Amino acid sequence: MTTTTPAAPPAASTAPTRRSPHRHAPLRDVATMSRREARRSIRSVDGIITAFALPVLIMVVFVVIFGGAISGGSGSYIDYVVPGVLIMCLGMNSATAAAAVAQDMTSGTIDRFKTLPIFSPSVLWGHVVASVVRNLASAVLVVLVALALGFRPDAGPAGWLGLVAFATFAIVTFTWISAVLGLVMSVDSAPSLNMLFLFVPYLSSGFVPVETMPDWLHGFAENQPFTPIIETVRGLLMGNLETSTLLVACAWLAGFLALSLVAGSLLYRRRTAR
Amino acid sequence: MNPPMIETRGLRKSYGHHPVLRGVDLTVRRGEIFALLGANGAGKTTTVNILTTLLRPDGGTAAVAGADVVREAATVRRRIALTGQYASVDEFSTGTENLVMMADLAHLPRRAVRRRATELLDRFDLADAGRRKVATYSGGMRRRLDLAISLVADPDVLVLDEPTTGLDPASRSQLWEVVRGLAADGTTVLLTTQYLEEADRLADTIAVLADGQVAARGTATELKTLVSGEHVRVTFDDATSLATARDVTFVGMPGLDGAETDHRTLALTIPSIEPVRTIRAVLDRADAGGLAVSGVSVVKPTLDDVFLALTQQPAHQPAPEAAR
Numbered sequence: 001m002t003t004t005t006p007a008a009p010p011a012a013s014t015a016p017t018r019r020s021p022h023r024h025a026p027l028r029d030v031a032t033m034s035r036r037e038a039r040r041s042i043r044s045v046d047g048i049i050t051a052f053a054l055p056v057l058i059m060v061v062f063v064v065i066f067g068g069a070i071s072g073g074s075g076s077y078i079d080y081v082v083p084g085v086l087i088m089c090l091g092m093n094s095a096t097a098a099a100a101v102a103q104d105m106t107s108g109t110i111d112r113f114k115t116l117p118i119f120s121p122s123v124l125w126g127h128v129v130a131s132v133v134r135n136l137a138s139a140v141l142v143v144l145v146a147l148a149l150g151f152r153p154d155a156g157p158a159g160w161l162g163l164v165a166f167a168t169f170a171i172v173t174f175t176w177i178s179a180v181l182g183l184v185m186s187v188d189s190a191p192s193l194n195m196l197f198l199f200v201p202y203l204s205s206g207f208v209p210v211e212t213m214p215d216w217l218h219g220f221a222e223n224q225p226f227t228p229i230i231e232t233v234r235g236l237l238m239g240n241l242e243t244s245t246l247l248v249a250c251a252w253l254a255g256f257l258a259l260s261l262v263a264g265s266l267l268y269r270r271r272t273a274r
Numbered sequence: 275m276n277p278p279m280i281e282t283r284g285l286r287k288s289y290g291h292h293p294v295l296r297g298v299d300l301t302v303r304r305g306e307i308f309a310l311l312g313a314n315g316a317g318k319t320t321t322v323n324i325l326t327t328l329l330r331p332d333g334g335t336a337a338v339a340g341a342d343v344v345r346e347a348a349t350v351r352r353r354i355a356l357t358g359q360y361a362s363v364d365e366f367s368t369g370t371e372n373l374v375m376m377a378d379l380a381h382l383p384r385r386a387v388r389r390r391a392t393e394l395l396d397r398f399d400l401a402d403a404g405r406r407k408v409a410t411y412s413g414g415m416r417r418r419l420d421l422a423i424s425l426v427a428d429p430d431v432l433v434l435d436e437p438t439t440g441l442d443p444a445s446r447s448q449l450w451e452v453v454r455g456l457a458a459d460g461t462t463v464l465l466t467t468q469y470l471e472e473a474d475r476l477a478d479t480i481a482v483l484a485d486g487q488v489a490a491r492g493t494a495t496e497l498k499t500l501v502s503g504e505h506v507r508v509t510f511d512d513a514t515s516l517a518t519a520r521d522v523t524f525v526g527m528p529g530l531d532g533a534e535t536d537h538r539t540l541a542l543t544i545p546s547i548e549p550v551r552t553i554r555a556v557l558d559r560a561d562a563g564g565l566a567v568s569g570v571s572v573v574k575p576t577l578d579d580v581f582l583a584l585t586q587q588p589a590h591q592p593a594p595e596a597a598r
Binding site for chain 2 (some may be wrong): 023025028029031032035036039040043044050105108109111113114115116117118
């Protein structure tokens with residue numbers, strides 16, 4: 001027996017009643033989990049870099065370094081590329097949820113959450129809410145930097161509001177996909193998910209027009225989800241959004257979101273740590 | 275007799291074609307410290323995962339505080355708390371933040387959340403570390419915080435899956451003391467361990483799990499009587515004395531037929547039902563025969579002996595059952 005042994009005092013006075021009075025509190029659960037994820041983002045150097053430094057650097061690289069060569073000197077490339085950079089950054093930033101979920105799976109934290117009488121999707125929704133807040137802050141920064149570099153959008157108030165709504169929809173979907181993949185990926189492989197969000201947008205109309213790509217890429221580039229998603233952002237910023245583009249983009253996002261919600265709730269129930 | 279807080283009957287679980295649990299029966303009473311002892315792969319964690327609603331059994335039943343773990347999982351979750359094999363605390367949060375989060379998830383009244391966190395930090399000797407990030411904590415501190423987190427909602431049943439794996443001896447006995455205190459306050463504790471000493475020192479009742487079945491169950495003392503009784507060990511100064519004792523002086527003494535001779539340590543180990551009587555006989559006969567004995571001691575069986583005896587025999591043999 002050691003002398004450092006703490007005495008075990010009698011049962012604690014503020015111990016809650018054994019059967020908690022508030023049986024269901026899904027909103028409180030989601031709020032608690034969101035605070036947890038926000039804390040994780042803010043305190044991780046990696047998270048801060050991915051959320052704020054990387055988007056700004058990508059914007060600067062495309063506009064200042066590649067911009068001249070791509071557009072042949074006229075300054076208008078920035079107006080073309082901002083939507084692509086924006087969506088790419090939102091995707092990469094959302095992908096960090098995969099690493100966070102994988103980490104929780106490995107540490108056994110998810111097991112503990114699963115043994116609690118809480119609203120179980122709140123664990124994954126916490127990632128989503130925190131991600132929306134982080135991403136919108138990051139998007140504001142990206143747009144401000146773009147404006148400073150000479151970006152001149154034509155969007156009116158309705159366009160900007162529409163952009164916030166559409167970006168939120170995209171962030172929610174990207175984060176859900178990432179969180180679900182985090183349930184099945186290892187801690188080592190989960191961070192590589194952001195490569196998907198980094199490279200797939202290149203094969204869209206986000207950075208150069210599809211017509212300038214080799215023929216064999218046209219089919220993929222024109223029909224992959226990032227093209228309508230980026231075109232929707234471009235349309236909202238430039239005030240020339242086509243309804244059909246918006247509908248296709250929303251269909252892609254809704255489809256991925258529905259799939260992730262179903263897969264997420266199934267996998268969350270089945271998977272245990274270790 | 276108070277009602278069982280944990281009861282399993284014929285619990286079965288397989289992964290693919292590999293059976294992990296092959297009919298586990300457990301009964302844990304209120305306020306008891308119950309140890310599930312077994313080697314790696316014996317099925318300890320699988321049992322824990324079923325009891326804490328993480329895993330569905332393939333067959334059999336399991337109930338916690340009278341609630342079925344499959345049909346009434348939500349009720350079970352309100353009564354049970356799990357401290358897993360790895361301290362599952364958030365590294366990026368402080369001790370206080372971890373506790374506040376769990377108090378929120380336990381749906382404590384908002385004004386009670388902070389108070390409960392402070393109280394538990396005090397109770398587990400972590401008051402000074404409450405504002406520090408868990409990343410700076412030692413292994414022992416993490417385990418204590420982990421345990422504190424489990425207790426936020428004041429569970430009836432606390433499940434500890436290998437709670438002291440990887441802890442240094444001082445932290446280990448400190449944790450044992452905390453667990454004893456909890457049981458004294460009426461919390462039922464189910465712990466898994468592969469350390470015999472831990473089961474011996476801490477548990478009221480031990481079930482030895484081998485190959486997916488309960489190979490034996492009882493108090494540590496009861497289990498020890500299963501393998502063999504006690505022994506009296508007599509040591510001599512030289513090999514001649516040892517041989518004389520065995521072949522001449524002690525002949526006719528009860529238990530001598532089953533005695534083991536160890537020529538390296540010059541010891542004669544005699545099985546004995548009544549060690550005191552055997553010691554007296556040894557000394558009397560040595561005196562009478564003019565034989566020099568250098569030492570006499572009573573050797574009690576350890577849980578190690580029980581464990582080895584039980585886990586080396588095929589598990590499909592009927593489980594020897596100690597008095598319950």
